[in-house]
Amino acid sequence: MALRHRRQHFLPGFGLTLGYTVLYLSLLVLFPVAVLGFKALSLDASVYLNVLTDPRTLAAFKLTFGAAFAGAFLNLVFGFVVAWTLVRYPFPGRRVVDALVDLPFALPTAVSGIALTTLFARTGLVGRILEPLGIQIAFAPAGVVVALTFIGLPFAVRTLQPAIEDLDPEYEEAALSLGASRLRIFISVIFPSLKPAMLTGFALSLARALGEYGSVVFISGNMPLRTEIISLLIMGKLEQFDYAGATALATLTLLLSFLILLAINIVQWRFSHKARQAD
Amino acid sequence: MLHKPKTARWPGYCCIFITIAFLTLFLALPLTIVFTEAFRGGIAAYIAAITEPDARAAIFLTLLASAVSVPMNVLFGLAAAWALTKFxxxxxSLLLTLIDxxxxxxxxxxxxxxILFLGTNGVFGPWLQSADIKIIFAVPGIxxxxxxxxxxxxxxxxxPLMQEQGQDEEQAAISLGASGLKTFWHITLPNxxxxxxxxxxxxxxxxxxxFGAVSVVSGHIRGATTTMPLHIEILYNEYNFAAAFxxxxxxxxxxxxxxxxxxALEWRLKREKRLSAEEPAAEEGVIP
Incomplete structure (x- = not known):
């Protein structure tokens, strides 16, 4: 380590590359974020109070965070089944399915939005089946959950997949030969070793869902108090040139998302800490 | 080798079934819908929809956005990775976090x-206005x-890759008298x-x-400041579904x-990683 430290500037280009990195980062990211920060601090408290007491804002916060949690949870469940299948059960066409899992990541959100809306609308392929059952997806809060599940899927699958690959099937076989039931094996053998990956997958798909805009605006129908997400509310404030309101809303959203992800990170850190102590 | 306990097959079939059903609903069907809806009006309507002037302008702007972002961010990525992994x-770690x-x-x-940074009422607004430069609600903003x-x-x-590869090869090249640029070109880049x-x-x-970020700064001037995703939104909101799709x-x-x-790249990267992981093991095998 000491040796490495002494020859740290052996290679050329340190000043140039670091300078360029810092300059580009500052111009493109740090200055704009700092401007929002200054604007947020210079706002009168009444602006925040107005935003926070607006029933539309509260409804949007509830929907955005609620649907994001629901979507991330669904992704955890289905993402686990998909990842498990892809790792453990070879079936014809597995490689194609495996590649297709990344589709929501590669497909522009506007395209996902109109495709999901058409699929789940009353006249759509799936909506037509659900409609007589009294289930409305498109233009309802459920539509938001569907869109956010779609968007977050690759994040959940791609974090769980390597963790499942690392599991040693021998432990499960041992448990099975000792007479454990499948449920028991899942709860006491598989789940504990996948917990950190599950949490990461949950956090990633949640983070993505909290900011998602494109796929949601089409399927939600954007009804105030019912299916309006925060991003759309910010968009509305911008269209009315209410930059103070937009700043307050953006700041509150960023803070709340940050706190939630920080909490998940702390739980994660405690998991890995405990695991290390157990070793 | 101990005899493996006989395992039932139904959980496997269940998993495969749920996976296929879920992915069909969420991935295959939306994918199919895009194409069936796009060709609903026939091939002539399809071609008309993607060649009309506004669509062509949107395609051009989208290509321009990519032609600017990819080289700029490749250059930044190379510079950042060099600075962060070789020194x-x-x-x-703060810099690493800020990049994300x-x-x-x-x-x-x-x-x-x-908008706050470069818009008319923004920090640089008055200055940009006096210089007659329009960024927000125009192409530069996008x-x-x-x-x-x-x-x-x-x-x-x-x-992460350059971190893992270390700097031994580059140091060898430099100490043998290669220039920095030459080292980068012949050693780092191929790696x-x-x-x-x-x-x-x-x-x-x-x-x-x-979509979202661009939508905020675009100003939605049809044929001028609309990218393909924004053009899709406009068509869709006009109930022109076939053209949108x-x-x-x-x-x-x-x-x-x-x-x-x-x-294809993932497969290649995985294979390269496996090969480089096998190499030292193979060398060890030769020693005895």
Whole structure:
């Protein structure tokens, strides 16, 4: 380590590359974020109070965070089944399915939005089946959950997949030969070793869902108090040139998302800490 | 070898069934719908929808956004990865975190940042106005917002790989008298080319598909400041579904091509990693 430290500037280009990195980062990211920060601090408290007491804002916060949690949870469940299948059960066409899992990541959100809306609308392929059952997806809060599940899927699958690959099937076989039931094996053998990956997958798909805009605006129908997400509310404030309101809303959203992800990170850190102590 | 306990097969079939059903509903059906809706009006209508002047302008602007963001962020990614992986310095982990910042900011808020920064009432507003430069609600705003959104993609792929590869090869080249640029070109670049391409492909897909951030700064002037995703939105809101899906089908093709290249590259990167992991083991095997 000491040796490495002494020859740290052996290679050329340190000043140039670091300078360029810092300059580009500052111009493109740090200055704009700092401007929002200054604007947020210079706002009168009444602006925040107005935003926070607006029933539309509260409804949007509830929907955005609620649907994001629901979507991330669904992704955890289905993402686990998909990842498990892809790792453990070879079936014809597995490689194609495996590649297709990344589709929501590669497909522009506007395209996902109109495709999901058409699929789940009353006249759509799936909506037509659900409609007589009294289930409305498109233009309802459920539509938001569907869109956010779609968007977050690759994040959940791609974090769980390597963790499942690392599991040693021998432990499960041992448990099975000792007479454990499948449920028991899942709860006491598989789940504990996948917990950190599950949490990461949950956090990633949640983070993505909290900011998602494109796929949601089409399927939600954007009804105030019912299916309006925060991003759309910010968009509305911008269209009315209410930059103070937009700043307050953006700041509150960023803070709340940050706190939630920080909490998940702390739980994660405690998991890995405990695991290390157990070793 | 002990005899394996006999395991039932139904859980496997169940898992495969749930996976196929779930992915059909969420991935295969939306994908199919894009193409069936796009061709609903026949091939002539499809071609008309993607060649009309506004659509052509949108395609051009989307290509421009990608042509600006990919090289800029590749250059940044290379510089950042070189500085962060070949040298030790204070504040390194802070810099690493800051590079990921654009991923943590919702696209609509990202667009709003640039309205505050460069808009008429923004920090540089008066100055830009006196110089008669229009950025927000014009093409430059779209390009800057796209740059911001796609900012971390290349750097994120390169940094972990170059970290892992270390700097021994570069140091050897330099001590043998090669110039810095030559070392980079002949030693570093061949080592990272697939990861670089991987990052660039992801950057390109996101640049062409970005919606929220671009929507905020675009001003939605048809045929002038609309990218393909924004053009799709306009057509869709006009109930011109066939045309909306026709333009969407082009972006879907792009996504499919991206996926094919992506999985080919992943396969290659995995193989290279496996080979480099096997190498020392093979050498050890020779010694006795």
């Amino acid at each position: 030790e310095f204070r504040g390194k 910042l654009p991923f943590a900011i919702p696209p609509v808020i990202a667009g709003f940042l640039f 390009l800057i917002a796209t740059l911001f959104i796609t900012f971390p993609f290349v750097a994120r792929e390169l940094i 990272i080319k697939w990861a670089l391409l991987y990052g660039a492909i992801l950057c390109n897909a996101r640049a062409m598909g970005e 026709a333009v969407a089908s082009l972006l879907t093709l792009l996504a499919l091509v991206t996926l094919v290249i992506k999985s």
